[in-house]
Amino acid sequence: MSLCPARGCLHVLGSFVCHVDGCEVRLPEHPRRLVVRLAVGEHRMARRLAAACLWPDTDHAARRLRYVLWQLRRLTGEQIIQAGHDAVMLADGVHVDLDEAERLVHRPLSTDTDWSLLACPLLPESDDDEVRAARQRWDRLRLLALERLAHTKLAEGDISGAIDVAGHALGIDPLNEGPHRLLAEANLARHDMATARRVYDDYRADLDHNLGVEPSMEFRRLLRR
Incomplete structure (x- = not known):
């Protein structure tokens, strides 16, 4: 802290x-x-x-x-x-600290940004209705910020950093495609086709089981490339 x-x-x-x-x-x-x-x-x-x-x-x-x-x-x-x-x-x-974190998500994020606050959920054990609503809003904000940061790290060649950030983003919303696609793309960048394929297949299975839908065409095209 x-x-x-x-x-x-x-x-x-x-x-x-x-x-x-x-x-x-x-x-x-x-x-x-x-x-x-x-x-x-x-x-x-x-x-x-x-x-x-x-x-x-x-x-x-x-x-x-x-x-x-x-x-x-x-x-x-x-x-x-x-x-x-x-x-x-x-x-x-x-x-x-939530105010500080919300200012962080609206700033440009670079590879040397301290993003530790973005990895923290908002009072995860609270069942207060107002806290739950604030937690959902915070999760949306930090998910988008972590995706932006993972994209930045990947573009600048920090593959392990991109994998780390994408993994934290994935934990916020396991059914959101963005973090899975970033994780697969980062593994493709290090020529690990097997792990990238496993990320896709696991996500596809979860998506089908929970929502009965398929990953996007962009995700499928990424693996075909």
Whole structure:
């Protein structure tokens, strides 16, 4: 995990970790859920909505939210969360690794790019609906970024790097053709026809079993060449 550049730091890629002034702070369940919602969303929520998200079936949600905010102030000062009369929000200057990663996917990627954040899923053990939606969006973004990076590495002759990146992309969505085609192309570039063919055949079998369709004509033409 990289050194956090800010006094307050939230890691949501992989496991959830909260740092304040360089020290890890373990949050109870409901304070953690509120912080996670803010970290993976717009970083600001109306108090009414925050209370309803945490306790959808109770008449005392607003009072419980006040207690959660008190817990957060006690544990983190105001380095992570700030609360106004109408809204709760991440404190100014809080570093969220997901924000850093999303900036990375929109930048040009070169062969020396540190792409370790792109290999990390978003809170994979969480079953929160908002986290699931954010995870699906993050997976789409990082899959496309990893494909671009693998193409770049392959074009510049870094075959092993292209294989490594394509392998991580493949793990995000095993039925997406792009990573499989890149993996086959990289193996063809090192004259390993057997492995390239095995990549194609395994993908074709999975695709037929799960969706009842064939790989694209472009993928088939790649193997014929």
